[in-house]
Amino acid sequence: MKDDGKIQKNDKTEHMELGKFYFLNNKCDEAISEFKKVIEIDAGSAEAYYNIGLTKETCGDFCGAKEMYSKALSLDQNYKSAREKLNKLIGLEDE
Amino acid sequence: MPKKQFGVIGLGTFGSNVAKELEKKGMQVLAIDIDMDIVNKMSQYVTQALAADAVDEKAMKDAGIADCDTVIVSIGESVETSILATLIVKELGVKNIIVKCVSQWHSRVAAKIGADKVIYPEFEMAKKLVENIVSTNILSQIELSKDYDLIELIAPKIFWGSTIKDSGIRSNYGVNVIALRRRVPTVDDNGNADIKEEVNMVPCADDEIMQNDVLVVIGSREALSKIKKV
Structure with missing residues (x-):
């Protein structure tokens, strides 16, 4: 059981890193697919949702990005970067 | 002073x-x-x-x-x-x-x-809002004169990978790209992903239009209405 947990943690990190690699290289679909794999392993990963939001925003899908930032905030209310990005897309002034 | x-x-x-x-x-x-x-x-x-x-x-x-x-x-x-x-x-x-x-x-x-x-702030805002709702690829629009506007347009897919010159924006649509805003993905040393914005205020004919670009375009309202539909 302990080993399973370790393997899952490694998988999660790997998918997250791979997602970031694709994100950096403007491969939106591949990046989102990797971040979604992180969510399959850890449904409470606010960072994965945030990263999907960033990827969608980079590719011009602002509605999708807002949805993902909101999801990240619902998992972690103190997620400052997600709050800032969401506020910017909605048009709210920084607090 | x-x-x-x-x-x-x-x-x-x-x-x-x-x-x-x-x-x-x-x-x-x-x-x-x-x-x-x-x-x-x-x-x-x-x-x-x-x-x-x-x-x-x-x-x-x-x-x-x-x-x-x-x-x-x-x-x-x-x-x-x-x-x-x-x-x-x-x-x-x-x-x-x-x-x-x-x-x-x-x-x-x-x-x-x-x-x-x-x-008329309310009238002007209403016009802008409608423009943004109707054309989802338009981020903002500024009226320059009776017939001319400046718009911020999400780079249409057909232009991705082309230079400004090869895209035919000027020759086919009769509008000028006066700036390029680019959303650049970044990951810092701590592994945090973010988006950095780069602005090319003096784009050249040979500058490439990429997927993440926002084009700042100036032209007649008639010409701009064509490019909005791309």
């Missing part, structure tokens, strides 16, 4: 925000409203806040409105009060008067009695 002096008459939502923003830009702001509570709240944000009746010529004179370089009349509740206040400010010799209007008739009368500029 002495600071420019601005007067704002009427401190509703629009007027108070104009006054605050002017002050933030380092201007001297004289803010006037008939409501003492509003004036008290504004006093912390502006150079001077006064409670006075905008249609009382003596009160306006005593307030020093004549010393202002520009006066913004932002009285929305009563067209009559707005018009009278504009007339008084004009007669006191203010060089530049901007009047917030609520209707075409209001603006016509304001212009006749000497307003240097009339604005």
